[in-house]
Each structure stands twice: as C-alpha cells, then as structure tokens.
Amino acid sequence: MFPYEIDDKPKEECGIFGLFAPGLDVARTTYFSLYALQHRGQEGAGIVTSDGQVAHIHKGTGLVAQVFNEENLSHLKGHMAVGHTRYSTTGSSVMRNAQPYLIETLHGPLAVAHNGNLTNAPSLRNNLLQRGIGLSSSSDTEIIVHLLSGAGGDWMSRIRTFMAQAEGAYSLILLTRDGIFGVRDPWGFRPLVLGKIDEGYVLASESCAFSTSGAEIVREIMPGEIVRLDEEGYSVVQGAHPQARAFCTFEHIYFARPDSVLDGKSVHHVRQALGRQLAREAPADADIVVPVPDSGTPHAIGYAQESGLPYTEGLIKNRYIGRTFIQPTDRLRRASVAMKFNPLAENLVGQRVIIVDDSIVRGNTSGPLVQMLRDGGAAEVHMRVACPPIKFPCFMGVDMALQTELIAATKSLEEIRQHINADSLAYLSVKGMMHAIRESDGYCNACFTGDYPINVQLQLQDKAQFQQVFGIG
Numbered sequence: 001m002f003p004y005e006i007d008d009k010p011k012e013e014c015g016i017f018g019l020f021a022p023g024l025d026v027a028r029t030t031y032f033s034l035y036a037l038q039h040r041g042q043e044g045a046g047i048v049t050s051d052g053q054v055a056h057i058h059k060g061t062g063l064v065a066q067v068f069n070e071e072n073l074s075h076l077k078g079h080m081a082v083g084h085t086r087y088s089t090t091g092s093s094v095m096r097n098a099q100p101y102l103i104e105t106l107h108g109p110l111a112v113a114h115n116g117n118l119t120n121a122p123s124l125r126n127n128l129l130q131r132g133i134g135l136s137s138s139s140d141t142e143i144i145v146h147l148l149s150g151a152g153g154d155w156m157s158r159i160r161t162f163m164a165q166a167e168g169a170y171s172l173i174l175l176t177r178d179g180i181f182g183v184r185d186p187w188g189f190r191p192l193v194l195g196k197i198d199e200g201y202v203l204a205s206e207s208c209a210f211s212t213s214g215a216e217i218v219r220e221i222m223p224g225e226i227v228r229l230d231e232e233g234y235s236v237v238q239g240a241h242p243q244a245r246a247f248c249t250f251e252h253i254y255f256a257r258p259d260s261v262l263d264g265k266s267v268h269h270v271r272q273a274l275g276r277q278l279a280r281e282a283p284a285d286a287d288i289v290v291p292v293p294d295s296g297t298p299h300a301i302g303y304a305q306e307s308g309l310p311y312t313e314g315l316i317k318n319r320y321i322g323r324t325f326i327q328p329t330d331r332l333r334r335a336s337v338a339m340k341f342n343p344l345a346e347n348l349v350g351q352r353v354i355i356v357d358d359s360i361v362r363g364n365t366s367g368p369l370v371q372m373l374r375d376g377g378a379a380e381v382h383m384r385v386a387c388p389p390i391k392f393p394c395f396m397g398v399d400m401a402l403q404t405e406l407i408a409a410t411k412s413l414e415e416i417r418q419h420i421n422a423d424s425l426a427y428l429s430v431k432g433m434m435h436a437i438r439e440s441d442g443y444c445n446a447c448f449t450g451d452y453p454i455n456v457q458l459q460l461q462d463k464a465q466f467q468q469v470f471g472i473g
C-alpha cells in the first residue's frame, strides 16, 4: 500500500552515519546519531557493526526508535559501525531495500549505506545481470555493493573503479575489514561531513548528527574525495576527478536540519537570509508574518526581520503526524490538512496575513492552509514562497513527484494563486535564492531551471524502461 502524504514537500532519500572508534559503544553511538538524522528518512533504519572479522546487522521498517531496542543493540559488537535512515517511495519495497546492505566477501565483510541516486543505475543493472549476477531489490545500493565486491584490488582501488563507472548522486559510507570509508560523488550533490571524537572519527550526512556523540566538525568531504577511517586516524584521497560542483540547493531550503552546517554555512542562517531576500523581492501590504511550521519558520523570521512586520504564529502544528498507510476517504483527504494544522484565531482575526512557506511541490496543501487562515479570521492572506517555482523532477536522490504533478509545471503564477485562493502569491527568484546562499555557482538548481548538471535525457528513457521491466521506481 502506498503511504498517504499529508504534507507537500520533496522527500529526501536517506541519512547515513559511520564511525571507527575502538573502546566506544559504536552501536549505541550510531543509534543516537541516527536519531539526529531521522528527518532524512522515516521508513526504515539499520546498523551494521564489526570488529573487522565478523559483522553484525540489525535493520527494519519504521522510525529509529521502533527498529532498535536494548536487546537488539546489545548484539551489535565491534569497534566500527555504519548506520542508515531510509525514506522510500513505495511501502512494499521498504524492507527489501532497507540499508545498510551487508555481504561477505573474500576480503571480509562489506556493508554499504548510500544517500543519493545513480542516474545510470539501469545500465549498470543490465551490465550486472548480463554478467550473471542476480539482484534481489530495486535499490541502486545493491548495484554499488556488487560493483565494489566484483572489482579487483584493495578497497581503495575498488572504490575508484566504482567511481569511474557511476554517474549521479552518491554519498556513501562503507564498512570493510580495513576500516570505514566515506565517498562523495564528483559533483558533490549530497552532503558528507567528517568529525572527531575522543576515540576516533565519525562520518555523517549532516553535522547535526555529531551533537549526540560530542563530535567536532573536522571538514566536509569534497566532491570526488574518498576518506578512510582506521586505527591510524583518517586519510583523504581524490578518488575521481571533481566535476563542476552541483550541491543540492534543497538541502539548504528544506532537507537539512537547521542546526547543521552545510558548505560552511549555518542552515538556519541561510534560511533566514532566504526569507529576507523574499521580503525584498516580494513585499506585501499586510499586518503580520506567519510561518507554515516548522520548516517555513526560519524563512518567515527572515521575512519579518526585513519587512519590519511582526512575526507571529498563526498555525499550530500537530507534531505527531507523519506519513500514514491508511488511505483517507475523499472527504477526509480534503480535510486532511486539518489533521496537521489548526488556526490560532487569537492572532488572526481582522489581520492581513503574509504566510511564508519554504516550498510548494504539488500545491495540494497550500489552498487548505490559506482557507484555514481565512476561517481563523484573517482579513487577507498573501502567500510567499522562499524558493523558486519547482517545475522539473529530480533524478539525484530526491522524490520530488512526476513533472505532471508539479503545480508550477502545469499552471501559471496567476493560476496557482487562484488555485490556492490567496490574495497574492510570490516566489523567490533563482537569482535572489543564490544571492541569499551567497554563491553564484556550484549548486544544482535543476528542479527550478531544468538545467541538469548531468545528462538525464537517457536516464528518462532508462527510468521508463526500468519501471516497465521491474514495475518499481
């Protein structure tokens, strides 16, 4: 059964964590660090630990707290570990595709945790099948496992061989007999950061995962780099020639936790800067600024700072609503936004409201939110969006929806305004967004511009063919 989405946000595909730390309870440290990466995937979690000889694994569906307990953590022994939190696009594939993947090789155990999406996965998959290698899942992580285990040489040269074949987004953490490896694709689509703790070194998708283990940021892993963690400490080599950098802008806009540092920048500060830029580009004659909580909050604070208008809460969020596998009836579907938000009438009555959201994907919740503010007594509702209109799908590891489902791909600004019944509507410009991030290039903006950093024409055909053959995406 497909999960029913109550929100209207793009979905990140995974959070990854790994560490090499003799003397530390690596399973428990990974468990608490995965908690901090829960926002990057809520449908599955897993941990593999090892002493270099024997590997132990536990993984399952659900939130980190649902997958692990004292009993199963106590079996995860060793001095190194790799962990994963997963978002998946279909309910049925959750367990089959759960990570980390673990296999036994002639060179000891190999466990792989992956964040991203290989854009040439279909052709890599076909190559493996033609070589007689069977595959058990739709996950491109399984392809990575086979490419690494089937190559020759030591682990470092196997990783280089893999990087020479792979295209697209991949931040990887590998557990091997020799230590932990971190790998970032040559475009640098998805983040990967190195940290130091007393007992060793850690790797994570985001620096927010370091707070639970007391780790300090050492440096971000740069595009095309391989980092190795072992008893000697850490070492970094260039595994593949870096391509024109294409860090995902959406990490700053929505995905990453506000207390993370990405590309040397505080995510919280970037989001406030996006809000301030939005206020400069799209002012409105209004009385108050209200966020769509929680993801729109820093953007709304920035908008209020720049506009001089008071920031206040106008929508109260039920923080315990996630994805549900129960399909609501049509009537409940229309009302489902009310499961997640309630208007705070005391702040809204008679007010001209600017409501700030970080993004609009399908546009299925903005209309009900506008109506909710009106029902709460707002005299006018002006919608402001802290990123440009999303018009193109993502092939680099983000579940953005089909292009035909993206409201900005099929409707004009005025049509969207009418659709959500706002008094006015404005998005941040691409130029303004990059100005707020304080970068002129080095970022992927393909979902806004259609200007993909890698050739996706072939991938579009491959993806359709792949879905036809395997019935899964």
Ligand code: SF4
Residues within 6 Å of the ligand: 010, 189, 247, 248, 249, 250, 251, 393, 394, 395, 396, 397, 398, 400, 444, 445, 446, 447, 448
């Ligand atoms: S297309 Fe959008 S979501 Fe995908 S990597 Fe590029 S900026 Fe990120």
